Amino acid sequence: MRERTVTPRPKARAEGVVVRALGEEVLAYDLETHRAVCLNGAAAEVWRLCDGRRTPEEMRRELEKTARGALPEEFVWLALEQLGRERLLEAPAELPAALAGLSRREMLRRVGLAAGLALPAVASIVAPTPADAASCVPSGGPCADSAQCCQGSTCIGDTCT
Amino acid sequence: MRRLDRPGWAAGLTFTSYGVRFGVRADSERALARLAEFLPPGTKEAVPGFVERLYSIRTGEGERARRGLRRFQLLYADHVRLARTLDARELFERFESDLQLSVAAAARRRVFVHAGVVGWKGRAVLVPGRSFTGKTTLTAALVRAGATYFSDEFAVLDAEGRVHPYAKPLAMRGRDGRQTKVAAEELGGRAATHATRPLPVGLVVVSEFREGARWRPRALSMGHGALALLANTVPARRRPAEVLATLERVVRGAIVLRGARGEAAEVALKILERAR
Numbered sequence: 001m002r003e004r005t006v007t008p009r010p011k012a013r014a015e016g017v018v019v020r021a022l023g024e025e026v027l028a029y030d031l032e033t034h035r036a037v038c039l040n041g042a043a044a045e046v047w048r049l050c051d052g053r054r055t056p057e058e059m060r061r062e063l064e065k066t067a068r069g070a071l072p073e074e075f076v077w078l079a080l081e082q083l084g085r086e087r088l089l090e091a092p093a094e095l096p097a098a099l100a101g102l103s104r105r106e107m108l109r110r111v112g113l114a115a116g117l118a119l120p121a122v123a124s125i126v127a128p129t130p131a132d133a134a135s136c137v138p139s140g141g142p143c144a145d146s147a148q149c150c151q152g153s154t155c156i157g158d159t160c161t
Numbered sequence: 162m163r164r165l166d167r168p169g170w171a172a173g174l175t176f177t178s179y180g181v182r183f184g185v186r187a188d189s190e191r192a193l194a195r196l197a198e199f200l201p202p203g204t205k206e207a208v209p210g211f212v213e214r215l216y217s218i219r220t221g222e223g224e225r226a227r228r229g230l231r232r233f234q235l236l237y238a239d240h241v242r243l244a245r246t247l248d249a250r251e252l253f254e255r256f257e258s259d260l261q262l263s264v265a266a267a268a269r270r271r272v273f274v275h276a277g278v279v280g281w282k283g284r285a286v287l288v289p290g291r292s293f294t295g296k297t298t299l300t301a302a303l304v305r306a307g308a309t310y311f312s313d314e315f316a317v318l319d320a321e322g323r324v325h326p327y328a329k330p331l332a333m334r335g336r337d338g339r340q341t342k343v344a345a346e347e348l349g350g351r352a353a354t355h356a357t358r359p360l361p362v363g364l365v366v367v368s369e370f371r372e373g374a375r376w377r378p379r380a381l382s383m384g385h386g387a388l389a390l391l392a393n394t395v396p397a398r399r400r401p402a403e404v405l406a407t408l409e410r411v412v413r414g415a416i417v418l419r420g421a422r423g424e425a426a427e428v429a430l431k432i433l434e435r436a437r
Contacts, residue, residue, distance in 0.1 A: 018402045025384035029401045038384035127397035130266040
């Protein structure tokens with residue numbers, strides 16, 4: 001018996017995320033994990049289309065309207081894979097069987113063949129705690145006295161421990 | 162805490178800094194008088210009452226020393242002991258660093274970003290970074306090159322994304338790791354005061370010292386620029402929505418450059434050239 005596959009309809013996470021648009025880019029802050037994520041224009045555009053109704057194929061067609069040329073299906077999947085990894089989708093979108101075996105490098109190569117388009121890219125950091133962002137010497141760093149060490153560590157010898 | 166709360170405190174002070182209320186109690190008037198040097202800029206004395214953080218300082222001054230007994234000086238923040246030391250300077254520096262961090266984390270209507278700041282031609286240049294990235298060295302070089310000193314510790318941002326001075330003396334680190342406080346005037350420059358008008362940010366320099374590196378920075382997009390600032394923002398986790406809105410205003414009006422740098426003196430001139 002053939003296995004039935006369900007076409008995913010990715011939905012952008014709206015709760016627990018602070019979102020700011022910066023030109024074409026989007027900055028999203030996850031209130032649970034304290035990760036701040038920067039989506040470039042292409043990734044932001046895919047995320048905008050994740051309304052829980054469109055399939056990746058419908059997204060691709062939608063994106064083609066604004067792009068100068070045809071887009072490979074990997075373009076959308078590359079973005080969805082990164083959005084899922086950064087917990088910006090309500091549920092990660094499972095790659096179709098035809099793409100599941102591809103390495104990220106191979107997918108990038110295929111998408112890169114699409115003319116004149118920036119690849120979907122996502123960068124993220126973990127927001128610092130107040131102590132992380134402070135001007136004190138972290139554990140293992142050099143010091144002359146304990147006042148220079150971050151809270152909870154002491155200067156022993158010439159190292160914050 | 163119960164032992165701490167026993168009577169015997171000779172002096173006390175309540176003050177506010179950036180809208181946060183603090184209290185200090187000490188076992189001698191002299192210990193309290195020494196605190197003035199370690200308080201953040203813009204601190205105002207307040208009427209005693211509820212405080213958000215209470216420091217207790219026990220120096221043992223005035224008590225008769227027992228022969229052969231070393232007397233430790235103690236610093237507590239609320240019920241947590243921050244320092245137990247024989248060196249009074251160390252005690253006060255620990256007080257200063259904890260107080261600064263508490264202010265930076267809890268300040269009202271201001272976002273504190275860990276950064277060096279100078280003013281140049283009506284705009285601010287920000288050098289965000291953690292310890293040991295050469296932030297103070299570069300800030301000092303910018304001051305020597307003619308920029309106005311705002312801070313070597315925090316960029317204090319208001320809701321418009323403008324920077325207010327936080328001009329404590331620069332904490333220059335020697336080769337032995339020991340910090341010396343140096344006034345901007347000692348570097349041949351000048352410092353902004355608490356009364357100086359806030360400046361919009363013109364340039365953000367994200368850089369780290371690397372021996373022999375040539376200054377060839379690349380401009381970051383607004384989003385990546387905001388991430389670079391966020392990585393050094395003290396209340397990032399506590400007030401993310403307000404922080405992102407403030408950082409957005411900064412990066413919309415500023416150029417953000419990232420790159421490794423060599424000697425600070427050479428790079429400072431190039432930075433000021435770019436900041437025009």
